[in-house]
Amino acid sequence: MPFLIFCTSCKQRSQNNNKILKACVVFPATIDAFERLKQGMAEVCKDSIELKFYSAEGDPSKFETVIQNALLENPDYLVTIGTQITNTAFAPKFDSRLKTVIAGAISSPELVESLVNVGLHPKRTRPVAIISDSPKEDIYLLLGKTIKGILPNVKRVGIIYNTAEINSKETATRIIDAVKPSGIIVEEGVINNAEDVERIVRNLLLKDIDAIIIPHDKYAVTQASSIVKRSMEKNIPVFSLDDGTVRKNDVAVGVSVSYAMIGKMIGNVLIDIHSGKAKAEDLPIISLDNAQIYINPTVLKNLRLTIPEELTPFIEE
Numbered sequence: 001m002p003f004l005i006f007c008t009s010c011k012q013r014s015q016n017n018n019k020i021l022k023a024c025v026v027f028p029a030t031i032d033a034f035e036r037l038k039q040g041m042a043e044v045c046k047d048s049i050e051l052k053f054y055s056a057e058g059d060p061s062k063f064e065t066v067i068q069n070a071l072l073e074n075p076d077y078l079v080t081i082g083t084q085i086t087n088t089a090f091a092p093k094f095d096s097r098l099k100t101v102i103a104g105a106i107s108s109p110e111l112v113e114s115l116v117n118v119g120l121h122p123k124r125t126r127p128v129a130i131i132s133d134s135p136k137e138d139i140y141l142l143l144g145k146t147i148k149g150i151l152p153n154v155k156r157v158g159i160i161y162n163t164a165e166i167n168s169k170e171t172a173t174r175i176i177d178a179v180k181p182s183g184i185i186v187e188e189g190v191i192n193n194a195e196d197v198e199r200i201v202r203n204l205l206l207k208d209i210d211a212i213i214i215p216h217d218k219y220a221v222t223q224a225s226s227i228v229k230r231s232m233e234k235n236i237p238v239f240s241l242d243d244g245t246v247r248k249n250d251v252a253v254g255v256s257v258s259y260a261m262i263g264k265m266i267g268n269v270l271i272d273i274h275s276g277k278a279k280a281e282d283l284p285i286i287s288l289d290n291a292q293i294y295i296n297p298t299v300l301k302n303l304r305l306t307i308p309e310e311l312t313p314f315i316e317e
Contacts, residue, residue, distance in 0.1 A: 032244025040263020158204030
């Protein structure tokens with residue numbers, strides 16, 4: 001099937017029962033951040049757990065299918081990445097087939113119905129572990145501080161998001177709440193699919209904006225190059241919550257956690273559960289302490305923008 005990504009690693013047999021332990025990891029889309037998450041997991045799980053990766057390639061109509069394919073492997077652990085995949089996995093049709101679940105890269109666990117139902121705080125009613133990609137330090141305030149620091153005269157920004165997707169809407173709302181106290185006017189560009197992105201960018205650029213912001217929205221992230229191309233025609237910088245868009249799509253600045261570290265955290269949870277050091281239902285929500293600022297020096301130079309000294313401690317080396 002074209003939307004199935006398969007990767008095998010970590011094939012050592014369990015010393016206890018001679019069985020190859022298996023974790024199936026289901027992604028909503030293939031993006032750079034998730035590729036680094038996979039690498040982080042594989043590094044930690046090496047010689048302990050076989051990993052198989054599946055992606056719905058950004059198509060919500062395929063979420064049930066990729067979960068079905070993953071469960072056909074009869075995995076010891078199901079790792080669901082993101083809000084929609086997690087909620088889909090806990091649908092009644094899959095309920096009886098779920099064993100231990102690791103819900104990873106969950107920006108706002110309190111808004112995920114399936115996780116609220118099992119309990120956000122230990123002890124949960126089912127063997128579910130939760131790893132958030134929202135750091136303990138407020139990433140949205142850091143993004144707001146970054147925008148204001150780089151664009152001290154900023155008056156109006158545009159933000160592109162999908163109201164139908166929980167992570168997209170929630171991260172966009174938190175960004176809006178973080179920048180408004182600085183007197184910044186936010187123009188909201190609502191999209192329904194990837195095809196909407198370029199049209200919405202054109203509309204935002206007609207509104208005299210000083211910057212465009214990409215939240216955790218799979219459509220905007222996958223179309224980041226198009227957003228940058230249109231924005232650069234008017235010398236408008238693009239900011240993002242996804243550092244991969246800085247590395248690969250010429251977004252000027254990203255404020256993000258390290259998704260390689262998120263992957264390592266998921267891998268460590270799998271190892272701890274497998275070794276008996278922890279039970280999924282007994283673990284508190286796990287997250288990184290801080291986010292970092294990722295910059296594209298070439299883009300900033302072309303836009304004649306500089307990083308203020310107070311932000312340099314946050315810049316990823």
